[in-house]
Amino acid sequence: MADRKMKLEDLRSQRWYGANDLRSVSHRARSRQLGFSKEDFAGKPKIGILNTWSDMNTCHGHFKQRVEEIKRGVYEAGGYPIELPAMSLGEIMVKPSTMLYRNFLAMEAEELIRCHPIDGVVMMGGCDKTTPALLMAAFTMNLPAIYMPAGTMLRGYWAGETLGSGTDTLRYWADRRAGLIDDETMENAFGGTARSHGTCMVMGTAATMMSLAETLGMTLPGASSIPAVDSNHALMATASGRRIVDMVWEDLRPSDIVTEASFDNATVVDMALGGSTNAMIHLIAVAGRAGIKLDLEGFDKISRKTPVLGNIKPSGKFLMEDFYYAGGLRALMGRLADHLDLSALNVTGATLGEAIKDAKVYLEDVILPVDKPLYHEGGTAILRGNIAPDGCVIKQTAADPKFHKHRGPAVVFEGYDDLHARIDDPDLNVTEDSVLVLKYAGPVGAPGMPEWGMLPIPKKLLEKGVRDMVRISDCRMSGTAYGTCILHVAPEAHLGGPLALIQDGDMIELDIPERRLNLEVDDAEMTARREAWIPRPYPYSRGYTAMYAAHVTQANEGCDLDFLHAGAETPEPPIY
Secondary structure (H helix, E strand, O other), X not given: OOOOOOOHHHOOOHXXXXXXXXXXXXXXXXXXXXXXXXXXXXXXXXXXXXXXXXXXXXXXXXXXXXXXXXHHHHHHOOOEEEEEEOOOOOOOOOOOOHHHHHHHHHHHHHHHHHHOXXXXXXXXXXXXXXXXXXXXXXXXXXXXXXXXXXXXXXXXXEOOEEEOOOHHHHHXXXXXXXXOOOHHHHHHHHHOOOOOOOEOOOOOHHHHHHHHHHHOOOOOOOHHHOOOOOHHHXXXXXXXXXXXXXXXXXXXXXXXXXXXXXXXXXXXXHHHHOOOOHHHHHHHHHHHHOOOOOOHHHHHXXXXXXXXXXXXXXXXXXXXXXXXXXXXXXXXXXXXXXXXXXXXXXXXXXXXXXXXXXXXXXXXXOEOXXXXXXXXXXXXXXXXXXXXXXXXXXXXXXXXXXHOEEEEEXXXXXXXXXXXXXXXXXXXXXXXXXXXXXXOOOOOOOOXXXXXXXXXXXXXXXXXXXXXXXXXXXXXXXXXXXXXXXXXXXXXXXXXXXXXXXOOOOEEXXXXXXXXXXXXXXXXXXXXXXXXXXXXXXXXXXXXXXXXXXXXXXXXXXXXXXXXXXXXXXXXXXXO
């Protein structure tokens, strides 16, 4: 870490407030409209607080209170807080996909920081895409930054059963489609998983990305595991406000904290948690903003040698509240110490080794010993073959082991509308051994790569007790989901990837241990199909979605916009 100390005249905000010219006098005077005098903020670091609260974000309902607690910490440390609302990507409500807007939030957050008189920033996020989007902005701007994670919901309960959001609601939904339960039971079970503010309480994308933000060093140690409504969460928010002021005076920036080793650590933790497959896309995008190139082979190499120690749904048994009481992320990293670079730094200026040295495991069934793991390999495997020459992913820990090696005929759906129209057709030519294939659901084709990858089991098979099948798509699935779902196929069908050429009845071979996914069709037939293939027009011709389609990269490259992922640093705005 660079040994730098900031003086008042060095603060970035002084360009707005510090001079004795027309603009600066006007800036100081106009703060009176907000009820602040010159003395209230003169000589103090200006701390931006990017708040992703909205009435449509079910995960961030407590952020109105948390922002006040962050402000309190900023004031206590001698700073001046500036709350800046940012686009709120509520996973449940935003359509067609929050993934379409992750880059939008990243771009907005970057510009909010750039165009305002800010010396440091606290980023409030948690719901799936908010974490990577805010980190992407922070790494691009490279001002002192700290991430405040939303925390997860309390455990779900209904009729004496402990439930996890997403994971168990999907199970109940399958039972409803099979006719095993009625509508009232379904409504009550779903409602039982929504007991408090906070993100999904399983190891879905939200919990995964909050955990990885901490592993990267961008949160206070232990911050990511605290349930949203626990009083310790409010204390953490205030402590984050205090710490960011010190980080400004220390000039401690993301580039001082995050290195390639930090991302290796994050990958190890992701695999040990049985984390969301979405983490692959987000880590690649976030790392790219820090000038670090990650690839799928690197993830798979780490997966091969990392045991799953987090016994958390959907790969395991317990929920995030249990994980917190078991010792949380610090305790899990303590058990993984031999797999981690303990010299990596965090926002306190200390090392990861120092952050976890006193961590203890209190519930051995939740955070398992290294010699008694839930699985001997990491949660996510990377597959390649002639269907996905640029790679694809599967959460092997959430797949039925009988499908880890499988060969079966394709049942193809030419888009989500086709899937929706035919999946429950009693005449659908499908068996348990079939391989369901969904096309045109990728970054460009959908648009926005929605979480459609847990293709529904056909109703006639559900009624026979079938609960898993091999499924392949170029889209994503919720981190809360489960099943033998092969995702992120690259290149996607819309761009003419091999996925677009699969036809009903084609034999497909899956071999997870050997990391293979192949279509058993000879080269001559594939060439003929490619020559006959007709590209689909993109349905949007204006606005953000048109820009997105023109510039988004593929899943193996992080799905960032190409003009944001790299390039020269944007200069500071002139103050005229």
